Amino acid sequence: MEIVVCIKQVPDVPTVRMDRERMTIIREGVESVINPLDYIALEAALELRQKAGGHVCIITMGPVQSEVALREALAVGADQAILLTDPDFAGADTLATSHVLARAIQKIEPFPDLILCGMQTTDSDTGHVGPQIAEELGLPQVCGVNEIHREGKFLVVKRLSDGFVDTVKVTLPTLLTVTKGLCPVRDLPLGALEAAFSTKDVLEWNMTDLDLKKEEVGFAGSATQVRRLRTPPPRGSGDIIEGPPDVLVGHLLRRLEALSILDEEDEKK
Amino acid sequence: MRLEPTMKQAVIRRSVRKFSERRLIAAAVEMDKTEQFPWDIAEEMAGLQYFGLEIPATYGGAGLDSVSTAIVIEEISKANAAMGLCISVHNGVAASPVYLFGNAEQHRRFLNPLAQGKKIGTFCLTEPNAGSDASALETNAIRDGGDYILNGNKVFVTNGGISGINLIFAKTRADGKDLGFSVFIVESEREGLEKGPIEDLMGMRGNPVCPLSLRDCRIPLENRLGDEGGGLKIALSTLGGGRLGIAAQALGIAQASLDASIKYAKERRQFGKAICDFGAIQDLLAEVGTRIEASRLLTHRACDLREKGKKYTMESAMAKVYASEIAVEATRVGVQIHGGYGYTKAYPIERFYRDAKVCEIYEGTSEIQRVVIARELLKG
Known part of the structure; x- marks a missing residue:
């Protein structure tokens, strides 16, 4: 099975900081890592390759520094890594990003049986990129997958939706976005890291290689713009009330009454 | 000159840190309390090639560069100094000399299991009456046909209780002639080698340090590492690398201590504010932070x-x-910042204090290091 995994580098911080003037994420001075769900997608691809054979190719769009994420993916076990980089790709929204990724996937030979993406990223959290790639390539897609089985020419995948488990049988080629629980992330042997940085190659494709025009990519090719950024008000820590149960119940009732949450019907009961 | 870590070194640091935080921090508390070496964790580390850091891939090692090796040892020691010690000594003064001075057959028999973590290594130079003064070694190896007969006592053998392969330094003699000292690879199961009781140490308690004794221990010629009388050359070349391992280890302990002190100083409130807002505490943190950075640069430069x-x-x-x-x-300083709590076992800082001290003693005391430095400075 030929598999392409799309990955993104994200800042390795619990909370992303924003540059309010430029409306972008502050990446300076913050170490970047492979987006955690993309890492799961990569591990899932390697598991499938182990069962079904084939190759795993990793692609990312980003500045030249993104090469480090690709090399880490090679250390994890990917066969090939392609960096999609061009100064004109800067400022891309999810649509322009998906467009570049889709074009690169079309250029990969043979055309993959399966494209895997993380369901969303920890920095922008939109969940757009996977579905948009599938749309552009005219492929079936299943999002939020946490189980994958191969059944002949099909994949049978499971996803959680509103508390139910959906089981979907999908034809190949297809695109899946994956989420937590699909497979574990392993620790890396040091020798694999050493080899990924010293002996493996990362291919680089720019706008010309992908036969793209300026107006299709980056800021110019974006359909959306960030107009305003604001931080949601912090959630209060809540009040902790202590005491014996009867006192607590009385206290709670008075508080709920004061907030007009209880209606007369409830009070009668 | 490059002062920033490379992309590879940064990823290695992150990867080792992730493993260490998940597997080694909690184990450090247990090891200190029970003095038990966690074989299950060591096995995992062997699978991740922590036992063959600089050894080429052909022997099952990771083939890392020296700076990456220092980074690995620093990160392990930051989480678990006793495990950092095991890795540092195994790699720096056991696997490394077997790689550098061993022949092809010795590589096959001894380097492969060392690099793959199937056997843990020791370096046995120190004796009851010989430490800083290595020329006072009393362990002797007398030629007997194609073999050597070893007799003597080694003390403070790091990894002693868990070792499978031991490098023994001994004075070689043949026909009554003194031939200088040589190094012998002695398997733990070899008849005539006996391990003494584990030392009750102040720190690094999860690492089973013990004495080794050799009583008419017969060693075949094939187990001599390097030339007969070539021990000094091996010792000198090995100790340089060993010192870097200890520097990296010390760095890890210092960094762990600074991180813990910063965390505590931000949390602990007195006089209505966090103690990190007091100039006296800031002075301590600034001084320690600066010197840690300086030691890291010195270590990576070496x-x-x-x-x-x-x-x-x-x-x-x-x-x-x-x-x-x-x-x-x-x-x-870390214990001082933690105040009374720092003097209890509720916080790891007291263990860091106990673990740190030995770094000034083993692999050449601070006094001996200064002798080496002064000698080099005065050479020119």
Whole structure:
């Protein structure tokens, strides 16, 4: 099975900081890592390759520094890594990003049986990129997958939706976005890291290689713009009330009454 | 000259840190309390090639450069100094000399299991009456046909209780003639080698340090590492690398201590504010932080020289003495910042303090390091 995994580098911080003037994420001075769900997608691809054979190719769009994420993916076990980089790709929204990724996937030979993406990223959290790639390539897609089985020419995948488990049988080629629980992330042997940085190659494709025009990519090719950024008000820590149960119940009732949450019907009961 | 870690080194640091935080921090508390070496964790580490850091892939090692090796040892020691010690000694003064001075057959028999973590290694130089003064060695190896007969006592053998392969330094004699000292690879199961009881140590308690004795221990010629009488050359070349391991280890302990002190100083409130808002505490943190950064640069610079095949005797001694002394200072200050709580076992800082001290002693005391540095400075 030929598999392409799309990955993104994200800042390795619990909370992303924003540059309010430029409306972008502050990446300076913050170490970047492979987006955690993309890492799961990569591990899932390697598991499938182990069962079904084939190759795993990793692609990312980003500045030249993104090469480090690709090399880490090679250390994890990917066969090939392609960096999609061009100064004109800067400022891309999810649509322009998906467009570049889709074009690169079309250029990969043979055309993959399966494209895997993380369901969303920890920095922008939109969940757009996977579905948009599938749309552009005219492929079936299943999002939020946490189980994958191969059944002949099909994949049978499971996803959680509103508390139910959906089981979907999908034809190949297809695109899946994956989420937590699909497979574990392993620790890396040091020798694999050493080899990924010293002996493996990362291919680089720019706008010309992908036969793209300026107006299709980056800021110019974006359909959306960030107009305003604001931080949601912090959630209060809540009040902790202590005491014996009867006192607590009385206290709670008075508080709920004061907030007009209880209606007369409830009070009668 | 490059002062920033490479992309690869940054990823290696992150990868080792992730593993260490998940597997080694909790184990450090247990090891200190029970003095038990966690074989299950060691096995996992063997699978991740922590036992063959600089050994080429052909022997099952990771083939890392010297700076990466220092980074690995620093990160392990930051989480678990006793495990950092095991890895540092195994790699720096056991696997490394077998690689550098061993022949093809010795590589097959001894380097493969060392690099793959199937056997843990020791370096046995110190004796009851010989430490800093290595020329006072009393262990002797007398030629007997194609074999050597070894007799003597070794003390404070790091990894002693868990070792499978031991490098023994002994004075070689044949036909009554003194031939200088040589190194012998002695398997733990070999008849005539006996391990003594585990030392009850102040720190690094999860690492089973013990004495080894040799009583008419017959060693075949094939187990002699390097030339007969070539022990001094092996010792000198090995100790340079060993010192870098200890510097990296000390650095890890110092950094762990600074991180813990910063966290505590931000949380602990007195007089209505966090104690990190007081100038006195800030002075302590600033001083320690600066010196840790300086030790890291010294250590990586010495590693870089080693990597390039240049002489690094003085630089490794400087890195070792400076990093080990800052480790003791950082942990002392750390306990001070933690106040009364720092003196309890509720916080790890008291363990860091106990673990740090030995860095000023083993692999050449601070005093001996200064002798080495001064000798190099005065050479010109």
